[in-house]
Each structure stands twice: as C-alpha cells, then as structure tokens.
Amino acid sequence: MELKQAIEQRASVRTFKDTPIPAGDLKHLVSMGGKAPSVNNYQPWKFYAITRKDVLNRMADIVKQRIEELPVNQSIASKNIKSQVEWFATFFENAPAVIALSMEDYESVLEKGVTMTHQDINILRNYPDIQSAGAAIQNILLAAVDLGYGACWLSAPMMAKEDLEQIIGIEEPFHLMAFVAVGVPDRQVRPKEKKPLDEIFELIE
Numbered sequence: 064m065e066l067k068q069a070i071e072q073r074a075s076v077r078t079f080k081d082t083p084i085p086a087g088d089l090k091h092l093v094s095m096g097g098k099a100p101s102v103n104n105y106q107p108w109k110f111y112a113i114t115r116k117d118v119l120n121r122m123a124d125i126v127k128q129r130i131e132e133l134p135v136n137q138s139i140a141s142k143n144i145k146s147q148v149e150w151f152a153t154f155f156e157n158a159p160a161v162i163a164l165s166m167e168d169y170e171s172v173l174e175k176g177v178t179m180t181h182q183d184i185n186i187l188r189n190y191p192d193i194q195s196a197g198a199a200i201q202n203i204l205l206a207a208v209d210l211g212y213g214a215c216w217l218s219a220p221m222m223a224k225e226d227l228e229q230i231i232g233i234e235e236p237f238h239l240m241a242f243v244a245v246g247v248p249d250r251q252v253r254p255k256e257k258k259p260l261d262e263i264f265e266l267i268e
C-alpha cells in the first residue's frame with residue numbers, strides 16, 4: 064500500500080472481529096514501531112503484545128476500578144461522562160491484541176555536560192521521550208492499516224499505570240507509556256474529518 068493511502072485511510076478502530084492476529088504480524092507491527100526516530104537514536108522503548116483474554120480482562124478491570132474512584136462532581140452529566148470514559152479506556156479488552164509501549168529514560172548529550180537532572184533536561188527539551196513514543200506509535204498505526212488491520216492509540220488506561228505495569232510485567236527502568244489496540248475491524252470505519260490545510264499551515268518565507 065502507498066504510504067499516502069495508509070495515512071489517508073487510517074482511522075481509530077475500537078471494535079473488532081474475533082479473528083486472532085498471528086504473532087508474525089504483531090512482530091512486524093512492533094518492528095515498524097522500532098524504526099521510528101527517537102531522541103539521540105536512544106530507542107528508549109520496549110513493546111509487549113498481549114493477546115491473552117484473561118490478561119486483557121484483568122487490565123480492563125483495574126482501569127474500571129480507577130475510573131470508579133475518580134473524584135466526579137455531582138452533575139447529572141458526570142454519570143454519562145464516566146461511562147463514556149470507561150468505554151474509551153477499556154474497549155481494548157475486546158481487541159484480539161493490545162500492544163503496550165514502555166519507555167526508559169534516554170541518555171542525552173546534555174546530561175554529560177551540565178549539572179541538571181534528567182527530568183529537568185527532559186522538560187527543557189520538551190519531553191523528547193514522549194515525542195519519540197508518538198513517532199513509534201504512529202508507525203505502528205500506519206503499519207496496521209498496511210496489513211489490513213484497524214487500530215487505536217490509547218492513553219486513557221494510563222490512569223491505572225502502576226497496576227498495569229505489574230500485570231504486564233514491566234520493570235524498572237521501563238515505564239508504561241501507551242497502548243495500541245489492534246484487530247480486524249468489525250465494520251468499516253471512515254476516516255474523520257480533519258481541519259483544512261489553510262487552517263493548520265502557515266508558510267513563513
């Protein structure tokens with residue numbers, strides 16, 4: 064598939080057929096993620112692909128628990144908002160596969176020459192670790208389209224970060240960053256309307 068076609072066809076897919084994803088396809092998706100640019104080419108990531116239903120259910124249950132504990136206000140809307148958030152944060156349990164992206168601290172050139180903490184350097188450079196993760200995830204999303212799968216990026220489950228790290232087996236120095244749910248779409252999902260170019264682009268010449 065042409066890259067342009069993959070970019071234009073991509074849409075977040077949240078409901079899937081039960082069709083399992085072969086391990087070879089999951090490896091391919093992660094290998095495409097690993098080819099992304101990263102800060103200092105440090106490639107500070109490790110990916111896990113989870114296909115075990117009982118593990119996905121445990122992960123979703125803990126996220127649901129965290130959502131229950133959110134300090135909601137007393138408005139009638141808050142109930143709806145909570146169930147909406149629950150859907151967006153836990154639909155992954157019905158995906159045939161979920162890829163978890165974990166990251167470790169990168170080593171920057173600056174780190175060796177200044178008396179600043181890693182965290183301060185990270186803030187100074189505007190979180191290149193998170194930017195690197197975004198590049199890897201986008202590669203995975205586009206590679207999924209290329210293989211005929213649908214996928215969705217998820218950050219909402221991160222509200223149960225520590226518990227999820229334990230369930231998945233993510234250990235120091237790695238920390239959970241985000242998820243991608245992948246599967247064969249159970250219906251056609253049309254790409255969303257995006258802002259027109261003249262609204263998002265200015266040429267400074």
Ligand SMILES: Cc1cc2nc3c(=O)[nH]c(=O)nc-3n(C[C@H](O)[C@H](O)[C@H](O)COP(=O)(O)O)c2cc1C
Nearest residue numbers: 073074075077151152215216217218219220254255
């Ligand atoms: C950083 C990031 C986090 C996201 N987290 C979630 C999420 O937790 N749950 C979800 O259903 N979608 C999530 N999405 C998907 C967005 O909702 C989706 O990309 C957006 O609505 C635009 O739709 P499109 O992907 O079909 O173009 C996330 C997307 C990004 C980039």
